[in-house]
Amino acid sequence: MLDYVIKRTGQVVVVLFLALTAVFFIIRLSGDPTALFLPPDASREQLEQFRKQLGFDRPLHVQYTEFMTKAVQGDFGTSLRTREDALQMVINRIPATFQLAFTSLGLSLLIAIPIGIQSAYRRNTWFDQAGVAATVLGQALPSFWLGLILIYLFAVQLQWLPTGGGGSLVHLILPALTLAAYSVARFARFTRSTMLDVLRKDYIRTAKASGVPTYKILSVYALKNTLIPIITLVALDLGVLLGGAVIVEVVFSWPGMGRLLMQSLLNRDFPVVMAGVFLIAFIYAVINFVVDLLYAYVNPQIRFK
């Protein structure tokens, strides 16, 4: 197991290094990055002046080296609007985004897994059909639209919940639910099909032949076999979750990283954009790493090589 950990750590480091490189090159996609840092109506002289000021006139490899050295130390420059340290600004927003993302994840797992299990057990009954229909629908709903609809229903018509903003549990409900919708659909569907696969396996037959009662087969044996692929799916879907969080944060004005990123993009505040994009990649890589380790621990075939 130890060498697996070491190998994975090495991979993460490489990926992060390449991610930084990607960030460096992304803003140069349209050729000259100077234009990105200035308002669209800047004059030629202003462009030239800024280009020198920001060092964009130097050879590429020089810029690259400087960028990488600074970035590795956490220096992404300062925000063009607020003059604060770009990376710090983004870091400050981490707690809010995590609140949203993990509440959402927890909610969706809590709802989806039991639904999936019951669907598999009651295969082809009305319960199952309804579940399948709901999951198919859930995967077709764009999160921002669902958010708008929920706002309309609960905040405008019923006036039970606020329309946006952050800071309290009440504000968290709608965004978390919106973000969870897509995940619930995917997880429930996957749980169902994995469970169906597992229930057909020979080792379940052995358990039955030993006299194990059905509830125990479902809730202890089959469950553990099902959870392992689900962990893999959660890891795969984390990216979607983080991406979705960006949109949901905007719709609900939730003060997280995503909202900051959007505002920075609209304001052409690219130091913050770069810091934000990299940080998200960093978090994503770390979470994937943790999930991989978790998976290796839970799956005896890897743990005891």
Add this chain to the structure above:
Amino acid sequence: MNQSTLTEAAVNPRPASLSRKREPAWRTYMRRLVKSPTGLAGFLIIFVVVILGIFGPWLAPYDPNQAEFAKKLLPPLTDGHLLGTDQLGRDIFSRLIHGTSVSLIIGSCTVLFAGLIGTILGVVAGYFRGWADIIIMRIVDVKLSFPFILLVLVINAVIGAGLQNIIISLVFAGWIVYARVVRSEVLALREKEFILSCVATGVPRWEIIVKHIVPNLFTPIIVLSSLQIATYIIAEASISFLGFGVQPPQPAWGNMLSEGKDYIFSAWWLITFPGVAIVMTALGVNLFGDWLRDVLDPELKGH
């Protein structure tokens, strides 16, 4: 091995139609499609969307960009406007139809280019291995470390908005999935006996790739594409909603929702219909894609 092997043998004997003459493949598929309610529903929805997208602009009752301030924010079914008008007095129904064309173009172009690029790179990586494989897979890993929507968003912000650019952004972020899937398929195919025997008899590499490997890739690519289209359409809508992508006044479902959200308190129809359009399209694509997957490769797990 599964318990079901036993049941399978008992319950699913091969059809007696083996003794009849074979009917043309497309007719078999059509028959199976009609038998499946969800697959059929998906197909019909896609059919309607495509027809609307291609011919709609001629059939739309109003000019989507014609603004009549006097007639702004009319509810549905008033004054000849089926779905009402928006804040500038433009007919929503007509705008919706034009938006369909936009989504259609974006969806199909993205799938085409992302699929092409991804497949080529996937084949190169999977078949030739070595440095090409290492480089391509590292790029894939990096791209994967960013959430898809975020990547598209940032790229689009950098290169500028507009229909063309959103397609470019989507392709830039979207080829990865294709490359990964194609690569793993190629890796598996490489070891298959029929390929090994081609190599052993001296068939040139290019011929192996084009004549033997690529045809076996059609099924996974089609299945993957059916899953991806909905993702691309929703991604485009999201990005346009956030202010990038397709810009107003060009009608697109995403920016219609973006403009409409300010009127959520007073005119619910502005955000309802474009949203329904997106959901229906994605639903249709997913339903049909699921059916396609079942038909082409029942072994794949439902993801």
Add this chain to the structure above:
Amino acid sequence: MGNRSPILEVRQLQTHFRSGHGVVKAVNGVDLTVYAGETVGLVGESGCGKSVTSLSVMGLLPKPAAAIVGGTIHFAGRDITHLPEKQMRKLRGNEMSMIFQEPMTSLNPVFTIGQQMAEPLRQHTSLTKRQIREKMVEMLQSVGIPRAGQIIDEYPHQLSGGMRQRVMISLAMLCQPKLLIADEPTTALDVTIQAQILQLMKEIKQKQQMAMLLITHDLGVVAEMCDRVVVMYGGQVVESAEVRTIFDQPRHPYTQGLLASMPNANERKGELKSIPGSVPRPDEVGQGCTFAPRCSQAMERCRHDRPPLVALPRQSCRCWLYAGEEEVAHAT
């Protein structure tokens, strides 16, 4: 033959599978008796219904698709044909147990050997954890597994196929069942391991005086292990006799064909004899004798009427060749 009380009595068992294509009569009127302490071999090619018969006995049929629609099953004198699941569970792993063909996939990969083996003991006895562990170690040692104490805490993927099958056997034997059903227990194993496992099973049988229903398609295994043999074809019993009789005087053309197709190691030259044609698909069962299409001695009658199971002096046989010799054992 020793104790004459039957442990298992199957009479006219009918098990049908329902599917989109219609009804498949996997088991179509099977009679089978296993007496206490004896080993009965259930022989036939794939698709003849032998596995389904055993699953029906154990109550392990795949639920909505398959069901027992006729006949009776008596275990130790008790009618268990339509026994409610709860009570069936009390029997499984306890008084009757079963081992399956694929040791590689029959054990759950994410639980230890010990966790899985403890189940029968946990369900059917009230032993303490320590006692359970002791029993498991004892059992594993008796089936010839070294380092039994360590194995208990290991995972299935850390063991070889032969070891896993031994674990499966221990699992089945833990509660000292009266009847063990073994469905092709050695087919998936290497030849040398096969011999070891068979030897093990013989020893267990002798020690425990346990009845065994051994399902196999391998006549060599039958010769070595069984006291009596039941031959199945097309969902029915076609011949049943003591093992010597089956080998010396097979009556049913199918049995004769099976024996003739066993390659004889002493004859290197000549063709391998085989029975022409192939096993009918379960939904293709026709009017007459199920074997008639492939039978070299088929008569006109065989194609129209199903022969009854006839009781002859040394065996029972379902064939028109012998009908009229003695009284008809069953009219179907």
